[in-house]
Amino acid sequence: MSAPGSPIGRASPLESTLRELRDTELLYCPNPGNAGDVFITCATYQLLDRLGCRYRLIPIDSPAEATRGRVVLYGGGGALVPLYGAATRFIDAHHASAAKLIVLPHTIRGNETLLAALGGNVHLFCREMPSFEHVKRHAAAARVDLDDDLAIHFDCERAAREAEQRFWPFVSTPGLAWRNAKRAIRGIPALLAGRAEHRLTALRTDTEKTDIGLPRGNVDLSNVFNVRLLDPLHSLEATWRMMRFIDRFDSVTTNRLHVCIMAALRGKRVDFLPNSYGKNRAVYEQSMAGRFANVTWCESTPPLPTTTPAASV
Template identity: 35%
Template structure:
């Protein structure tokens, strides 16, 4: 798993749906130490944006898996930097690239591995199925209200029909508006194990469904808002993954989503 915020819950929820759909049995690892002990296994590494110089978890995990002759499959990811790691990968490695800059980068620095151009897994989420599944979670509505009130000083009624600013903080931030802003990926950070992932994904979707418009530079707040059909104004994050994924995966299929501002990636898209 790729531990993180509610955006990672959204990815994880979609991933578990795909595992169920294709009858894939998985054993969930929870530490690098467990990975170090694996030998001759097929290991799926969760999708996301962890394989960039800002973070070290995914690169450390890949290095831990390499000595065990494991088949490594990196689910749709953004990749920047990490040139030495890419060059060290065994030919049996597969990296699914969730945008064009990643695909070009991996092809340039790991030409012997399998590099597939794909899409962020959260875009495959069956939202109807998720909502149906969550009907049996008697606590979810109360939990949604409690987390909103405790972490954002908001109620669901305060969101309903309102334009909401949901710009990110942290190392990937670009700017924080002076107006009230709610980094809801942190507000609904709950975990990525199956039950936690479904809850975090549901809360992210429910927030965006209630709002009349979402402005964000959080990729998965934008994805949740896109899936909810809410009018969405996307801005880029610090290294360009948001604009890259918008151009590759969202621009044509989500008319409710538009991109604003500068594209931060060092690539020009026709």
């Protein structure tokens, strides 16, 4: 096992693995989900390009025959938990026939039967210690490493430069004009609520939400900036748009892991709260504590404006 935070100049376990595969075409299946997963996907493209890897995208419903004898990457995220099924189904369908299956840094809970079935051709990267310990316990034949969530090392400035060259300021492209108009409308409550304190509240409204009352002006950014197409162009556009929205604020309160990571990278003050099953705290302790002085872990809710149990926009 190798932990993040290696001395400068030493590659992470994931980087070392990918460098060894630079002469091989990789079949990459991004992990679908919300805008946090889009952010991870965008960071993955940055990493693959920086390392000089050759890759081709494949859809999550690809048949096993499409990956037989090939090296497959499954995108990082938090999908290998009992709440979700798409990642489990993909790995179950492809692990036996692929020459090598690499699962990029993930949170992993449950899935004991699948983990026990994985062979030595499977390399699982876990993004926090509880996942690492769980996988080591149940995936006896697979290779397991610990590494950062890929978004932690995202190059915001590089992404901004590339996006500004590719996209128009408001609409991005004619085809994305209506989508960005809807994003702007859905972001208005947060802009109005945060005017006085320049604070953004972005709390979850999905299956990983907690019992926190949602304040007026709450906007679940990972829903607002989500896209279905996870190719390099669309993942860059959505990630850049979310980054620009966060840049309007000085501080952020969130229980969305990747809103926290992006806000931390942008130098915002962040109050980071738990999600429903412990993922946030585990990633914070593994990769953020001691690295981002501007992020504060909050086991309980910090003072917020008047709250309401109703779902946010």
